Amino acid sequence: MSSTGAVAITVAVAVGAAAVGLAAIALEATARRIRLMIFRIMTGNTQGLSKGAQSMKPLFTPLGKY
DSSP states (O other): OOHHHHHHHHHHHHHHHHHHHHHHHHHHHHHHHHHHHHHHHHTTOOTTOOHHHHHTHHHHHHHHHO
């Protein structure tokens, strides 16, 4: 195999790993945002949340009572 082929494969692997890493970071940020939203709904602090999130309040308020 030529050295350019090896370089191309190395670059492709590096780019793939970076893409997977960025996706994992984005997923973690989304999960954290969702957990924060659920926590805010549970504690009754729904200011600044969307109407859809506020409509979910009855689902989570019993959890916040205990």
